[in-house]
Amino acid sequence: MSDYRINTKCVQAGYTPENGGPRQIPIIQSTTFKYDTSEDMGALFDLEASGYFYSRLQNPTCDMVAAKIAALEGGTAGMLTGSGQSANFFALFNICEAGSHIVSSSSIYGGTFNLLSVTMKKMGIDVTFVSPDADEEELNAAFRDNTRAMFGETIANPALTVLDIEKFARVAHAHGVPLIVDNTFPTPVNCRPIEWGADIVTHSTTKYMDGHGVAVGGAIVDSGKFDWMAHADKYPGLCTPDESYHGIVYAEKFGQGGAFITKATSQLMRDLGSIQSPQSAFYLNLGLESLHVRMPRHVENGQAVAEFLQAQPQVTYVNYSGLPGNKYYETARKYMPNGGCGVVSFELRGGRPAAEKFMKNLKLAAIETHVADARTCCLNPATSTHRQLTDQQLVEAGVPAGLIRMSCGLEDKEDLIADLRQALEAIEE
Numbered sequence: 229m230s231d232y233r234i235n236t237k238c239v240q241a242g243y244t245p246e247n248g249g250p251r252q253i254p255i256i257q258s259t260t261f262k263y264d265t266s267e268d269m270g271a272l273f274d275l276e277a278s279g280y281f282y283s284r285l286q287n288p289t290c291d292m293v294a295a296k297i298a299a300l301e302g303g304t305a306g307m308l309t310g311s312g313q314s315a316n317f318f319a320l321f322n323i324c325e326a327g328s329h330i331v332s333s334s335s336i337y338g339g340t341f342n343l344l345s346v347t348m349k350k351m352g353i354d355v356t357f358v359s360p361d362a363d364e365e366e367l368n369a370a371f372r373d374n375t376r377a378m379f380g381e382t383i384a385n386p387a388l389t390v391l392d393i394e395k396f397a398r399v400a401h402a403h404g405v406p407l408i409v410d411n412t413f414p415t416p417v418n419c420r421p422i423e424w425g426a427d428i429v430t431h432s433t434t435k436y437m438d439g440h441g442v443a444v445g446g447a448i449v450d451s452g453k454f455d456w457m458a459h460a461d462k463y464p465g466l467c468t469p470d471e472s473y474h475g476i477v478y479a480e481k482f483g484q485g486g487a488f489i490t491k492a493t494s495q496l497m498r499d500l501g502s503i504q505s506p507q508s509a510f511y512l513n514l515g516l517e518s519l520h521v522r523m524p525r526h527v528e529n530g531q532a533v534a535e536f537l538q539a540q541p542q543v544t545y546v547n548y549s550g551l552p553g554n555k556y557y558e559t560a561r562k563y564m565p566n567g568g569c570g571v572v573s574f575e576l577r578g579g580r581p582a583a584e585k586f587m588k589n590l591k592l593a594a595i596e597t598h599v600a601d602a603r604t605c606c607l608n609p610a611t612s613t614h615r616q617l618t619d620q621q622l623v624e625a626g627v628p629a630g631l632i633r634m635s636c637g638l639e640d641k642e643d644l645i646a647d648l649r650q651a652l653e654a655i656e657e
């Protein structure tokens with residue numbers, strides 16, 4: 229599959245039926261797998277043979293879909309997880325432990341921010357947040373002897389900042405640590421962070437990859453490019469014997485291309501169990517089969533909506549990296565020449581009362597906390613996700629009371645604009 233282009237991979241990678249085999253990926257709805265001898269099974273438990281024994285660790289349906297995502301990202305190995313949250317947690321926890329430190333962009337998904345600043349902190353893992361716009365000197369200053377990973381989002385949810393992946397990768401590598409990039413919003417159709425130096429890529433497949441709001445899920449892809457053995461003192465989990473598997477050393481036995489995912493599967497999935505169900509993986513694959521067709525339409529609609537909103541008197545500003553005046557316009561063009569995604573945010577001049585009226589009058593766009601599926605939806609953080617904050621606190625958090633986040637779906641852009649126009653006019657009534 230590696231010779232094919234990305235559209236072909238969206239449709240075909242990960243599964244090639246045998247003569248007379250099912251055309252579509254089979255859903256292997258089985259918790260366990262049968263063997264003829266104990267020796268056969270023993271070889272699996274020793275990681276001497278590859279195969280399946282229990283779906284908490286690995287399932288064939290999930291593996292086929294993971295292989296497709298790895299092919300799309302240009303990685304050497306991939307795994308599915310039960311959610312985007314578990315994907316980011318596993319990617320980080322696979323190389324961090326109590327006493328480790330992470331340097332992360334401050335402009336990341338709220339759930340990931342909590343994971344890092346609250347939950348992983350309780351596990352003894354420290355984080356330093358840096359601005360995605362920080363220069364290399366500032367980024368360097370955030371590193372410590374115990375730093376084990378650098379983290380950022382290609383297009384951050386919800387701030388829509390764009391990560392300078394090459395800059396982050398350069399700094400991470402100068403300190404001998406991998407760069408982990410959450411590539412949920414652009415998807416590999418619009419950006420492949422590994423081509424720009426990222427070492428590990430994560431996804432909430434719940435968003436565009438699924439694309440229809442059907443199944444929660446996540447994925448991790450390893451580029452195979454990070455030389456763990458060259459930094460063995462930092463990564464003992466990959467570079468020294470794992471006694472729970474008779475002393476194998478992941479980085480030796482599975483090489484640079486396989487060690488990270490094998491360890492995450494055989495230790496973290498085994499012990500923490502955040503598997504994606506085979507049924508969900510099947511839905512995810514249906515989404516992936518049309519990802520390359522859907523993403524350009526999400527971008528087209530996002531761009532059209534952003535341009536329309538920018539010209540409206542009721543709107544103070546529009547945040548969309550496809551607009552020439554946007555702070556990230558050049559960065560976005562470099563990393564995502566075909567556009568980023570369909571999520572746009574904008575502020576209504578009339579603040580909270582205007583936002584309430586606007587939201588109430590939307591007819592086509594639904595009010596949802598979700599983003600990135602086929603149906604357009606809007607959210608006013610001040611009256612939903614950020615409800616507990618005062619207007620002053622909202623301004624400080626960068627989400628003023630009149631802010632609307634809009635996820636443009638796959639409808640006709642003229643209908644989306646007409647809906648926006650009438651809801652904006654209703655503010656003045």
Ligand SMILES: *Cc1c(COP(=O)(O)O)cnc(C)c1O
Pocket residue numbers: 311312313314337339340381384385410412413431432433434435444445446
């Ligand atoms: C939604 C999201 C997550 C969390 O994913 P879930 O599938 O909801 O667990 C992580 N990162 C980004 C960028 C997201 O948008």
